[in-house]
Amino acid sequence: MTAPQVEVLLQTILSGLLLGGLYALIGIGMTLIMGVMKIINLAHGELMMVGMYIAYVLFSVFHIDPYLSIFIAAPALFLLGILLQKYLINPVLKVDAIIPENQVILTVGIGMVLSNIATIIFSSDYKTTPVDYATKAWYLSDIWKASPIELSLSLPWSVSFSFALMITGALWFFLTKTDMGKSIRATAQDKDAALLMGVNVERMRVVTFGLGSALVGSAGCLFIPIYYLYPDLGGQFTLTAFVITILGGLGSTVGAIVGGLILGVFESLTSTYAGMGWAPVGRFVIFLAALIFVPQGIMSLFTRKRFGK
Amino acid sequence: MKKTLPLFIAGILALLPLIGLSSYWMHILILVLMWSVIGMAWNLLGGYCGQVSFGHAAFFGVGAYTAGILYNKTGVSAWWGMPLSVIVVALFALLIGYICLRLKGPFFALGTLAMGVILRVTAENLTTITEGDLGIMIRERTWIDKTWYFYIILLIAIVSFFIVKKVIESKLGYYFVAIREDQDAAESLGINTTFYKTIALTLSAVLTGLAGVFYTNYMGYIDPKIVFALHDISIVTIMVVMVGGVATYWGPLVGAIIMVFLAEIIRSIPKLGAAHHTFFGVLLIVIIIYLPNGITGDLPKLKRLFGKGKAA
Numbered sequence: 001m002t003a004p005q006v007e008v009l010l011q012t013i014l015s016g017l018l019l020g021g022l023y024a025l026i027g028i029g030m031t032l033i034m035g036v037m038k039i040i041n042l043a044h045g046e047l048m049m050v051g052m053y054i055a056y057v058l059f060s061v062f063h064i065d066p067y068l069s070i071f072i073a074a075p076a077l078f079l080l081g082i083l084l085q086k087y088l089i090n091p092v093l094k095v096d097a098i099i100p101e102n103q104v105i106l107t108v109g110i111g112m113v114l115s116n117i118a119t120i121i122f123s124s125d126y127k128t129t130p131v132d133y134a135t136k137a138w139y140l141s142d143i144w145k146a147s148p149i150e151l152s153l154s155l156p157w158s159v160s161f162s163f164a165l166m167i168t169g170a171l172w173f174f175l176t177k178t179d180m181g182k183s184i185r186a187t188a189q190d191k192d193a194a195l196l197m198g199v200n201v202e203r204m205r206v207v208t209f210g211l212g213s214a215l216v217g218s219a220g221c222l223f224i225p226i227y228y229l230y231p232d233l234g235g236q237f238t239l240t241a242f243v244i245t246i247l248g249g250l251g252s253t254v255g256a257i258v259g260g261l262i263l264g265v266f267e268s269l270t271s272t273y274a275g276m277g278w279a280p281v282g283r284f285v286i287f288l289a290a291l292i293f294v295p296q297g298i299m300s301l302f303t304r305k306r307f308g309k
Numbered sequence: 310m311k312k313t314l315p316l317f318i319a320g321i322l323a324l325l326p327l328i329g330l331s332s333y334w335m336h337i338l339i340l341v342l343m344w345s346v347i348g349m350a351w352n353l354l355g356g357y358c359g360q361v362s363f364g365h366a367a368f369f370g371v372g373a374y375t376a377g378i379l380y381n382k383t384g385v386s387a388w389w390g391m392p393l394s395v396i397v398v399a400l401f402a403l404l405i406g407y408i409c410l411r412l413k414g415p416f417f418a419l420g421t422l423a424m425g426v427i428l429r430v431t432a433e434n435l436t437t438i439t440e441g442d443l444g445i446m447i448r449e450r451t452w453i454d455k456t457w458y459f460y461i462i463l464l465i466a467i468v469s470f471f472i473v474k475k476v477i478e479s480k481l482g483y484y485f486v487a488i489r490e491d492q493d494a495a496e497s498l499g500i501n502t503t504f505y506k507t508i509a510l511t512l513s514a515v516l517t518g519l520a521g522v523f524y525t526n527y528m529g530y531i532d533p534k535i536v537f538a539l540h541d542i543s544i545v546t547i548m549v550v551m552v553g554g555v556a557t558y559w560g561p562l563v564g565a566i567i568m569v570f571l572a573e574i575i576r577s578i579p580k581l582g583a584a585h586h587t588f589f590g591v592l593l594i595v596i597i598i599y600l601p602n603g604i605t606g607d608l609p610k611l612k613r614l615f616g617k618g619k620a621a
Contacts, residue, residue, distance in 0.1 A: 042419075088598070095597070095598060104361070104418055105593065108363075109589075109590040110590065112540065112544070116584060120587075235539060242419050246416075246419075275434070281434070291412065
């Protein structure tokens with residue numbers, strides 16, 4: 001490989017990692033909901049789209065920076081998630097039906113309504129938040145003058161990535177150190193045992209759905225400075241989140257982070273070497289490979305080693 | 310009465326073009342029949358066998374593209390896609406089944422959903438074969454008049470109806486229902502669940518593929534975003550069955566009538582036209598919460614409801 005080729009490869013991997021950090025945040029929200037409630041939330045990407053539109057409105061009307069709008073979008077999404085769970089998903093979980101996948105279809109319905117309402121309010125035009133630092137970047141040659149290769153790091157991408165890291169860290173703290181976080185994890189492990197230990201399972205489910213929505217909503221705020229926005233964008237991110245969840249193992253938070261990073265890098269590689277249009281195919285190649293070779297998720301490879309099986 | 314009802318309804322449908330309906334109404338009827346074929350196919354897999362597929366657009370699209378590519382590359386009539394699609398779609402179904410049927414419940418649903426998207430993106434990018442986003446145009450229409458199209462789709466619908474009925478009333482049908490009710494129990498009773506699920510998937514896929522071939526011939530234009538559409542094909546398929554009645558013979562027809570008419574009515578109202586997905590979504594939510602087995606499936610419940618209304 002010649003120097004320019006190495007440069008392209010490293011640059012691709014770098015941007016893949018940055019993208020993967022954001023993907024991880026989306027995936028964690030989904031895996032959390034899946035672990036605790038045992039349902040797949042197919043409105044996940046649409047919730048992210050709602051978060052993005054909140055950030056967009058705040059930016060274009062009040063000129064609030066998209067990164068600051070996390071503090072408004074996340075609580076708003078938390079509330080939306082709670083309402084959806086309480087008044088739509090919970091009643092369905094109690095209904096007796098022939099098809100057990102009713103709640104999945106329900107979330108599809110919710111997603112359809114959300115994206116259609118967004119189309120009506122905002123029209124299907126592509127929207128962006130033109131922040132003035134959008135094109136700023138750091139270059140390797142600024143720091144290391146004699147560097148043989150040139151790498152660049154986009155400012156909004158790296159800020160988004162660090163925010164994603166911070167949110168993930170905060171979530172980790174919440175889940176492992178606080179009482180409520182522990183109750184949520186207990187519910188995920190064994191609902192009935194948790195109930196016997198005095199955990200309010202019903203409430204934990206509502207909180208989890210809210211939390212998952214808030215996470216994906218803040219991911220939306222992190223995405224909007226570097227991405228564009230249109231009402232139907234949700235579907236592709238729902239799929240991304242699902243692929244990450246399968247890749248990382250169902251209900252595993254660490255798995256979601258690893259899965260997100262792998263997916264980000266792989267997608268970045270396919271779009272560099274096979275063409276932009278093929279990037280979604282790359283995503284699903286990973287998905288199928290995961291299903292066939294590591295159906296328990298990527299983390300199962302490590303646990304097996306740890307127990308010496 | 311019960312035995313002759315299918316023949317009776319088929320007879321009425323066959324006589325409909327004779328009363329001189331306008332071209333628009335013929336179009337609506339054709340759409341209703343096409344959707345009921347897809348619905349019946351989905352019902353076989355989702356309703357009876359319990360494997361909820363979110364990716365029936367994959368089979369619809371493969372069928373449509375079999376006909377389209379055949380026409381585009383060799384120049385023979387796209388109707389030859391009918392026999393050819395049976396083989397092609399069955400092969401695709403076996404492949405998709407091999408990958409997705411190792412998944413259970415909701416994960417199967419998402420696996421199939423992903424398959425639909427994979428095929429769409431592939432069709433968009435393999436421009437040498439599929440013409441990509443340009444789509445394939447059938448340049449000479451077989452008939453200007455819609456009557457023959459109507460009879461062809463009616464024939465497909467009748468055949469599908471009887472295939473589904475025969476399968477469900479045979480031993481296979483009992484295996485399917487056993488798998489739906491409890492897969493592990495079925496397995497322990499000696500039913501090779503993967504084998505029977507593959508049969509259900511392949512049959513369902515082939516019927517859906519035929520509807521796809523018909524679509525290519527009837528509409529005369531296909532592109533990946535239309536025939537592999539997630540919302541407008543896969544989800545609408547599920548809605549047709551959910552609204553009409555899961556695991557019932559007549560559910561898909563009832564659902565197709567309601568969905569097609571609803572779509573037409575909403576689209577014709579000015580300003581509300583853009584909101585038709587909202588209406589679909591709300592309808593879906595309402596149906597799932599209040600009539601989880603669809604209109605045909607929950608008919609006794611509906612009757613009771615209205616009976617009570619009269620008494621009060």
